[in-house]
Amino acid sequence: MVRCFLYLLLLLLPVFAGAQKVLSIKVDGSINPASAAFIKSGIDRAAESNAQCLIIRLNTPGGLLKSTRVIVSDILESPVPVVVYVSPGGAHAGSAGVFITMAAHIAAMAPSTNIGAAHPVSSQGHMDSTMNSKATNDAAAFIRSIAEKRKRNLDWAEDAVRNSVSITEIEALDKRVVDLVSPSEKELLKQIDGRSIETVTGTAVLKTADAEVEHIEMSLFERILNMISDPNMAYILMMLGFYGIMFELYNPSTMVPGIVGVICLILAFYSMHTLPVNYAGLALIIFAIILFILELKIVSNGLLGVGAVVSLVLGSIMLIRTESALEFARISWSVIISTVLVTSAFFLGIIGLGLKAQKAKVTTGVEGLVGKIGEVIAPLEPAGMVRVHGELWSAESTSGLITKGAKVKVTAVNNLKLLVEQVDI
Template sequence: MKRIFLYCFFFLPFVLSAQTVVYLHIDGSINPVVSEYISDGIEKAHQENAACLLIALNTPGGLLQSTRAIVSSILNSPVPVVVYVSPGGAHAGSAGVFIVMAAHIAVMAPGTNIGAAHPVGMGQQPDSIMNEKGVNDAAAFIRSIADKRKRNIQWAEDAVRQSVSLTEKEALEKKVIDLIAASEQDIMNQLDGKQVELEAGTVTLHTKGARLVPQEMSLVEKLLNILSDPNISYIVMMLGIYGILFELYTPGAILPGIVGVIALVLAFYSMHVLPINYAGLALIVFSIILFLLEVKIVSHGLLAIGGVVSLLLGSMMLFQSNSSLELVRVSRSVIISATLVSALFFLFVIGMALKAQRRKPVSGTEAMVGAKAEAMELLDPTGSVKLQGEIWNAESLAGRIEKGETVLVKVIKNLKLYVEKQATNSK
């Protein structure tokens, strides 16, 4: 026991003083939530006096504004930031290229690639002048990053202008990245003793045997990150619309209304962080108005057809980035599926409405027209009849009607029945 105590006494301080590395994992598009996540990671690494911040990255791209915020955070970080494109098969595309180039140390795993930061088509022909301005701005931005990190400036510009890509080996040969590593531990071993230039001066990394401290997104951040996907945002918005419509069609159902309001609030949040084309949003709102009017106005489906067309056009126009470098769009399959579901739903509603209109009334004064009644006294031409157990004042429309004869109700006016004698079938 005494020996164990002595071991703990002498070696515990060394264990507690072992270097730590804060570890972040990004797998998806770049958005404001990811930007905040990286900023918090840098702050945590600084507060805990970590050796560095390690970011595992796999992204097709994302919002340019969020990318600029991330690059700014990395360039001004008080701790070394290592960006690791991983695992095998991962890709750092579009916005990911800027993030990798901004890292103090850029690393790629075997079987990964980087590049293709050229403007992405958004389903429509971009304005040539605006597109050229966006490309020139992005090219200047990535040149400045590459120059600061002493990386291949020409390739960085070509990645923006010509959509070139590199494998991890090609990236190392062209001095786009600093290392190739098979795992996080391999990175730690290779980085040990390496010097890194920070704003405050040069630091030497001591990462051999360092302990990785993963920092996960909070539950709220994960939810908001999911909602920042344009496809998810669009689906949530459609669920909200359907919920509100169901509540309006069936007042008192309550649950569809609650679900619809919550879904719309979440959709509005995601639209707040995504580049929205308000013309597309206006068309979607207009489609909702047409769907509601279809129930109130007999248009034989014209309003519903107009609503479906407006919904389709609005959905295709909904997300429109100010920069063609941003990867922000809704999948065509998602749009078509949502439009087909809407069309089928309202065809069903319209069909049920038309069927209800053709159905003979079963209550009220409309149901009494054509009904049979019994003359309680002589109608010459006025008198009383018995209809569905009730006594009504009546008037004959054609001749005398004897007591006890069966009559048919033709008109109801001012609580008075106008009747005719029931024709007898001749044999």
């Protein structure tokens, strides 16, 4: 009986052994505090569920170095093996993505992908050369420590930071930048099966060939935080917030613009708290809004409007200022140009309508009677009564005697008395 039980147990052992779990998350976009928190929660969840490993499917142009350091630290201290898989085909691990990929216990790439520090020069202008040199040296030391820890190509890692080199998945495999190239996640799990991985808690032997893969998606709250952490979205939210509050001040009883404006500003300032904001740029944008408002109140022949446009453009360009050229955080030129054009057109359109209204002929009130045609009710000798717009008015003739029933034209208004002249109709 015992022998039969042991035999049955041996038969079922492969089934139980194969029932392993692997967690998989996707990071597609810039590296920011939201994506760093998502990766951290993925590592924690993998540890809690005793998963064989955590796969991070990575596709990023880069991001903030501060968030990158947090992610790298979490990976290096992870109790479960972390596999960074640059995928799908056409994906790129740029700038911050290089640090994250090289920090992984296992680094893999899909066919037709590439890796490398894009070293983008911010569209908002060049950094001070001394500050850029310090930041680059710091980043180079950081990636050297990662490459040395993971026994990867140290020379290429530093070259990626200093010289912005970028290579394909085949070159990355040849240069020992990554461990393997795999066409799919399923094939990747077969390739890493049986590997011994050193983690902070000891050696782990991966059993992933037949593992069950659980894909974890960002929660709604995480997706919102990830979206507003984008510099373009922060900029748009800030401008919408300013517009909403300004409209509310002009129409206090409306309420809706004010509520929407405050919400947008709160979200924008939360986002900016996570971004490298240049407060001089922020001040210029606020100054531009003030100038636009003053243009509506003060006749400046367009000088205030021109100053507002210039201030808005400069402030938008300067708003996001990274500490290193390796960081990928900037506002798109298309967003800046669109915002400036829409804002300028709106305010200048209001100014144009105001000037047109000022030049328009008065159509209401006493002044609106000038030029109107009326009928004489009582003869004007030279004073009498006329009917204009169905109303009786005291009138005085400027062209001599005018008989009852004659048609007259209002030429002026003097102390509620109409001055009229006879017309032939």
